Amino acid sequence: LQEIHVAMASRKTSHQNRVNGDKYSVLLPTYNERENLPLIVWLLVKYFGESGFNYEIIVIDDGSPDGTLDVAEQLQKIYGEDKILLRPRAKKLGLGTAYIHGMKHATGNFIFIMDADLSHHPKFIPEFIEKQKEGDYDLVSGTRYQGNGGVYGWDLRRKLISRGANFLTQVLLRPGASDLTGSFRLYKKKVLESLVEQCVSKGYVFQMEMIVRARQLNYTVGEVPISFVDRVYGESKLGGNEIVSFVKGLLTLFATT
Amino acid sequence: MTKLLEWLFGVSLVGAVWALVTFDLLDLSLPQTYREVAWPMPLYLLVSFGCYSLATVGYRVATFNDCDEAAKELQEQIKEAKEDLRKKGLKM
Numbered sequence A: 001l002q003e004i005h006v007a008m009a010s011r012k013t014s015h016q017n018r019v020n021g022d023k024y025s026v027l028l029p030t031y032n033e034r035e036n037l038p039l040i041v042w043l044l045v046k047y048f049g050e051s052g053f054n055y056e057i058i059v060i061d062d063g064s065p066d067g068t069l070d071v072a073e074q075l076q077k078i079y080g081e082d083k084i085l086l087r088p089r090a091k092k093l094g095l096g097t098a099y100i101h102g103m104k105h106a107t108g109n110f111i112f113i114m115d116a117d118l119s120h121h122p123k124f125i126p127e128f129i130e131k132q133k134e135g136d137y138d139l140v141s142g143t144r145y146q147g148n149g150g151v152y153g154w155d156l157r158r159k160l161i162s163r164g165a166n167f168l169t170q171v172l173l174r175p176g177a178s179d180l181t182g183s184f185r186l187y188k189k190k191v192l193e194s195l196v197e198q199c200v201s202k203g204y205v206f207q208m209e210m211i212v213r214a215r216q217l218n219y220t221v222g223e224v225p226i227s228f229v230d231r232v233y234g235e236s237k238l239g240g241n242e243i244v245s246f247v248k249g250l251l252t253l254f255a256t257t
Numbered sequence B: 001m002t003k004l005l006e007w008l009f010g011v012s013l014v015g016a017v018w019a020l021v022t023f024d025l026l027d028l029s030l031p032q033t034y035r036e037v038a039w040p041m042p043l044y045l046l047v048s049f050g051c052y053s054l055a056t057v058g059y060r061v062a063t064f065n066d067c068d069e070a071a072k073e074l075q076e077q078i079k080e081a082k083e084d085l086r087k088k089g090l091k092m
């Protein structure tokens, strides 16, 4: 009996969530994510379905040679054209512009930004939304550095670099957010639009600049602890001179914000 | 004001106070002990900030959560998702 009550209660809240008028557009930039894309979409559908929020998923594929777009088209057939939107571009033009491109086509009043490589788990989405409503935050940022947040598959070296870089950033910039380089975030659409206009950096530093500028513009920031699981399938596109570009970006922000 | 300027401002303020006391620039005829304490102060500050940094980073590295549960859960969900998607007609 209790189970029935719980089921009824959750159906009721999921109904309420559907009628309250908010819509969440999830931007999924992909480059060679043929294996990950179906899984992340499946998980998104699962958690949005359970919580009942209105949503759409926008896939921005940059001409992946591995056939990601083909998989995306199949997913669109399975889940419907109102849920899965395809906004591909002909060639690899980078992550920052992929967000801008996707945002132009978003019909929601809120926008989720997350990686398509399963490092960011859709199970946190209801927590992001709750957090946002709790304080009417302009931006809610996932954090690996607080509460139950954490990482999986990182060795000591990587943890040390990550924590060291984070400490240095906190000292120099005092940004008022604990995770600056993470990219699992929820924005009010208007806020994201104004931030994107302000931000000049490319690639990796882009995420850091977004949150620093948010503070500068007096936007409110909420945080949700997330677990970050290293990608299972596919290859990392960043890496290599990650540290160099991080330091450059940090110093640039230090001198200009 | 940029963070860089804030830092420069803060550092020069502290530097000015330090110089005032150490070299008694205003001829306040401060007791000798004040000067002796003030003189090596910047070094002490630097060293203690360094220790604080190392301790903080070390502690945070040691207490960085390993999300084994999350990884396991994800693996199971991947299996479930693949099965369901195959049923729905997805060709991988």
Ligand SMILES: Nc1nc2c(ncn2[C@@H]2O[C@H](COP(=O)(O)OP(=O)(O)OP(=O)(O)O)[C@@H](O)[C@H]2O)c(=O)[nH]1
Binding pocket: A028, A029, A030, A031, A032, A033, A060, A061, A062, A092, A093, A094, A095, A098, A114, A115, A116, A117, A119, A230, A231, A235, A236, A237, A238
């Ligand atoms: N559309 C588009 N997506 C991209 C591009 N570069 C990366 N992505 C996607 O952006 C997300 C993040 O990229 P990742 O390669 O995972 O970067 P990362 O998370 O820092 O690195 P790893 O997880 O270690 O591989 C993934 O979903 C990628 O598929 C690009 O140029 N265009």
Ligand SMILES: [Mg+2]
Binding pocket: A115, A117, A119, A231
């Ligand atoms: Mg990744």
